[in-house]
Amino acid sequence: MKATETPLAECLLIEPKVYGDARGWFMESWNREPYAALGIGPEFVQSNLSRSARGVLRGLHYQWPNPQGKLVSVLEGEVFDVAVDIRRGSPTFGQWAGVMLSAENRCQFWVPEGFAHGFVVLSESALFSYLCTAPYDAAADANVAWNDPSIGIEWPVEDPSLSAKDAAAPLLHQIAGDRQPIFTGRD
């Protein structure tokens, strides 16, 4: 497994080792110890799947309180996946990191607790899969505007399809204090 740092030091691009042979291929999509050694997880309590059509953008989402770390990947298609540091007091507050995830590159992206997350679909459709370190809590579910100019994400899609909730998301500076993750220093 190869881990690559991104502009957000805690957010890692993971390239699992793939064992190919005449039958096809095999890879470990998660293994507690080697992933925990990278600061990923260590425990996951929920696994999600979502399917989206080309041009759909889901995000930017986070939970606070009860934040979720997410290990995300794509089982079919291709997405541009983004993490944003929204932790008050963080040295990289308001900064973003984007990676290409696809069924072809089999890469994973680690989005730690306290970061907002979103993706836009670049293929005809995409089957998105992710593990979460905490269960879904509708009362803690929150979002930030995908196109917040203070974050300045360079999305590769100009006019994405959004849910009504995401179309109405607040800007980063409009998030209420009790809904904003707090930077507690790197472990």
Ligand SMILES: Cc1cn([C@H]2C[C@H](O)[C@@H](COP(=O)(O)OP(=O)(O)O[C@H]3O[C@H](C)C(=O)[C@H](O)[C@H]3O)O2)c(=O)[nH]c1=O
């Ligand atoms: C996330 C979630 C949603 N739901 C229900 C709530 C709604 O009735 C329905 C769709 O929810 P939502 O529109 O929030 O789904 P997404 O837009 O895919 O949100 C997710 O996509 C972005 C990219 C994320 O990073 C988050 O994991 C998550 O917010 O599923 C559940 O029952 N459990 C869950 O864990």
